[in-house]
Amino acid sequence: MSVRKTKIFWSTSVALLLVAAAWLWWSTQHQQGPTAKRATPEKMSCALPVQLAASPHPGMVWVPAGSFELGDTVYPEEQPLRKTSVAGFWMDRTEVTNAEFAEFVKAAGYITEAERGPDLKLYPGLPADMRQPGAVVFVMPKDVNTQGSATQWWRYVAGANWRHPGGPATSIEAHESFPVVAVSFADAKAYAQWKGRSLPSEAQWEWAARAGQAQAARDHEQPKAANTWQGIFPVVNSGEDGFVGLAPVGCYAPNALGLFDMIGNVWELTSDAYRPGHGESASGPPDQVPRGMATVSARQRVIKGGSFLCSPDYCMRYRSGARQPQDDDLGASHLGFRTVLLAPGP
Numbered sequence: 001m002s003v004r005k006t007k008i009f010w011s012t013s014v015a016l017l018l019v020a021a022a023w024l025w026w027s028t029q030h031q032q033g034p035t036a037k038r039a040t041p042e043k044m045s046c047a048l049p050v051q052l053a054a055s056p057h058p059g060m061v062w063v064p065a066g067s068f069e070l071g072d073t074v075y076p077e078e079q080p081l082r083k084t085s086v087a088g089f090w091m092d093r094t095e096v097t098n099a100e101f102a103e104f105v106k107a108a109g110y111i112t113e114a115e116r117g118p119d120l121k122l123y124p125g126l127p128a129d130m131r132q133p134g135a136v137v138f139v140m141p142k143d144v145n146t147q148g149s150a151t152q153w154w155r156y157v158a159g160a161n162w163r164h165p166g167g168p169a170t171s172i173e174a175h176e177s178f179p180v181v182a183v184s185f186a187d188a189k190a191y192a193q194w195k196g197r198s199l200p201s202e203a204q205w206e207w208a209a210r211a212g213q214a215q216a217a218r219d220h221e222q223p224k225a226a227n228t229w230q231g232i233f234p235v236v237n238s239g240e241d242g243f244v245g246l247a248p249v250g251c252y253a254p255n256a257l258g259l260f261d262m263i264g265n266v267w268e269l270t271s272d273a274y275r276p277g278h279g280e281s282a283s284g285p286p287d288q289v290p291r292g293m294a295t296v297s298a299r300q301r302v303i304k305g306g307s308f309l310c311s312p313d314y315c316m317r318y319r320s321g322a323r324q325p326q327d328d329d330l331g332a333s334h335l336g337f338r339t340v341l342l343a344p345g346p
Contacts, residue, residue, distance in 0.1 A: 043242070045177035046251035048094070048260070055346075060090040061258040062345050063208045069216040070203055072321025077276050081216050086207050088345050091200065092338035094249035094260045095268065096191065099176035101162060101183070104191045113184040114161035114331040132158035135182040135331035137166055138309060144235055153234045162187075165333050177248040179266045182331035185301050188269050197339040202272040202302045202323065204340055209263065209305065209320035211256035219263075219319050222311075225252045226264030228318045229311035245308060246334075263318050264310065266336035267303040267326070274300040274325035300325035307334040 051058060070084040104110060117133035118126060137157045144152060159168035162182045172178065183191075185199075192198050200208070222228060227247040230240040237244045242251070250260045262268075303326045306318035317324065326335060 043248060043251065044174055045248045048250045049258075057090050057341060057343065059092060059094075060341060061093045062088065063091050063204070063257055063259075064088045064212075064345065066207055066212065066214065068207055068210060068214040070206055070321075072216055072319055074220065074316055074319065074322070077323060078321050084203050084207075086201075086203050087342075089200075089204060090341040090343055091204070091208050091259060092340075093254070093258055095179035095266060095336045095338050096188075097176060097249055098162070098172045098178055098180050101180040101191060102176075104194050108190070108194055110187075110190060112162055112182075112187045112331070113329055114182050114187075115163075118329070129158065130156050133161065134158040134167075135160040135165075135333065137333045138234075140234060140237070160333070161331065175248075177250075178246050179249055179261075179336040181246070181266055181333050181336050183269075183335070183337065184331050185269055185326075185328040187331075188337040189271075191337075192339040195339060197341045199269055199271040199337060200340040202270045202304065205268065205270050205304045206320050208257065208259055209255070211259070213320075216321055219321075220316070222316075223263055223318055226318060227252065227261070227308045228264045228306065229309055229315075231311065233309065233311040233314045243308065247308070261305075263305055263320065265308055266305075266334055267307045267324065267332075268305050269326065269335065269337040270302045270304055272302040274302045274323075276325070299328045301328060302326075303335065309334055 065086060065088040067083065067085040069081045071081045072078040073081070105112075114135040115133055118131065120126065120131060134157050137155055137160050139153055139155055141152045157167040160166065160170075160182055162180050163172055164170050165172065165182050188199055222230075224241070227241055227243050230238045247261075247265055249265075252261060252264075254260045255262055302323050304323055305320075306315070306322060309315065310318045316322075326332070
């Protein structure tokens with residue numbers, strides 16, 4: 001298969017039947033009127049609790065040391081459950097925002113990988129439209145070909161990057177409090193190093209998301225206090241959680257440690273190289289970037305937490321134990337990050 005070609009097809013009849021049923025239902029509802037409740041006007045920020053002035057690391061919360069069962073039992077790549085221990089660490093209480101990333105870019109003169117474009121020496125076989133700088137963007141389809149691929153809603157968009165996450169016609173202006181997206185592993189790592197921090201390991205991230213819950217398999221229901229997909233993916237999102245796309249950081253209640261949006265909104269990069277270990281589907285879940293759009297030779301990192309595209313009918317990855325691979329050098333419109341700091345506790 002050529003690098004970044006888009007040839008991923010749904011491989012099971014169950015998936016086809018689900019999409020066919022979804023499209024039939026959507027078509028019927030669409031004739032009767034709008035099916036999605038969109039927040040009007042769009043909410044641009046959410047107030048975060050004021051931290052104590054004496055906090056040694058403003059914007060971060062302390063995650064105490066602990067032992068827990070890493071993983072889950074819903075999908076093969078989450079297994080087996082493993083007894084894991086982590087030392088205490090500090091973690092950003094929210095995903096890194098556009099405003100925070102902009103400060104880094106201005107101070108360091110940094111240019112992201114999506115702005116630079118692919119290295120054609122590494123990928124000489126790229127089609128012309130993918131030789132340009134850009135990122136992968138989710139576009140809600142108007143209709144669905146039940147025998148088509150996930151590229152019906154995932155598109156490589158030239159000119160998409162952290163400043164223009166949906167493509168050149170979009171902008172982060174007035175979206176300073178939204179999580180930065182369309183960043184690669186190298187971009188996130190550069191930001192973390194600039195801050196004197198690092199990206200969390202998979203174990204650190206999952207322990208923080210568990211908020212002290214040592215036993216696995218306790219968060220399988222679609223969370224109400226998180227930005228996920230309500231409806232039939234990818235054609236209907238009712239927006240019952242208040243958003244049909246990205247949300248500003250901190251709009252939902254934090255977990256017991258004071259961490260916001262650990263589940264939903266955007267997937268979050270970790271420092272761990274991805275190893276499936278237990279086999280993986282040839283097609284992957286529909287909320288993920290099609291593997292044909294990804295860089296075959298690139299290393300992949302574990303991403304955690306699910307995103308606003310996770311729904312019960314397809315992607316039940318709005319769980320602390322869920323995990324997926326993400327190519328190091330490919331930005332996407334549902335992917336962000338947060339940082340950690342190894343330093344003494346409060």
